[in-house]
Amino acid sequence: MNKGAWTAEEDQKLSQYIEIHGAKRWKTVAFKAGLNRCGKSCRLRWLNYLRPNIKRGNISDAEEDLILRLHKLLGNRWSLIAGRLPGRTDNEIKNYWNSHLSKKISKENKLETSTKQKIVPKEPCVIPRVDVEGVKGSIENSEVNFDVNGLFDFTTDLGSYGLEWMNKFLELDEDSWLTEKR
DNA sequence: AACGAAGTCAACCGCTAATTT
DNA sequence: GAAATTAGCGGTTGACTTCGT
Structure with a gap:
């Protein structure tokens, strides 16, 4: 069973198979497409890189803002957050959060906690x-x-x-x- | 130029939920 | 209804790249 990075040849085999037969029953897809991969790996590759209309990189300011807002509301529900950003995948957003935004947020929080007053609503x-x-x-x-x-x-x-x-x-x-x- | 540290991101793992047999 | 299989999710890992000294 192959592991690790996908080759262009594997990508092509997977894309061609799915184009003809559709993306379901990943174990079968892996076998019939002639890939020495597990179904899980094929699914991930398709969803995150090969399927149509995937956007790669260059997350815009507007997208970043939306991710921040959604994360504030939903927490680490990456697939839900990704569902609000057309062309983006949960894996990409999770990576972007962990490498960029989490640090940004913790910096901002450190600054704010020292300056902001506590707001207490009067009525339930x-x-x-x-x-x-x-x-x-x-x-x-x-x-x-x-x-x-x-x-x-x-x-x-x-x-x-x-x-x-x-x-x-x-x-x-x-x-x-x-x-x-x- | 060399090297270690830090950052990035594709892919894997373990688990749960949903579906099928 | 139970067991087996499949799909999907979030956390984590590790290879690779970039940065700083």
């Missing part, structure tokens, strides 16, 4: 309940009351990554969020 928030398929009916006529301080960190200035954007984001895509896997 009341969020209208949302019906989720499967859960519907289990919580009758209820509203969810919670203390914002318990959920969000107000010790730093949210700035451009603030809640206004988050609300818009959720409004736009509420349905897909509720059905999102994991």
Whole structure:
């Protein structure tokens, strides 16, 4: 079983096979394409490098900003973040985060924690309940009351990554969020 | 020029979830 | 419903490149 970097010949074999037969059952793909690779490796190669419309490198300022915002909201959910950036893969975003952005963030945080005041909302928030398929009916006529301080960190200035954007984001895509896997 | 440190990124690994048998 | 197989995810590794001395 081959491991390590893919050769141009392997790439060609994989691309040609998938073009004809489609990208499913990766074990079969690996075998029938004549690749001495495991299915997992073929899948990864296809998804991250060979499939059409993949963007490589040169992450723009706008994309970087979006990654920062999404990470603030979602944490290390790389595939979800990648899903919001057309042509980008979870692996690329994860690498970009680990090599560029995490350092940038920790630098900024060090600066900010020494200068920012703690913001404390006066009243607890009341969020209208949302019906989720499967859960519907289990919580009758209820509203969810919670203390914002318990959920969000107000010790730093949210700035451009603030809640206004988050609300818009959720409004736009509420349905897909509720059905999102994991 | 040489060498070690730090950075980058493609690929692998282990695990869980989803699907098929 | 259980077991086996497949798909997908995030963390980690290691080869390669770039940088600093």
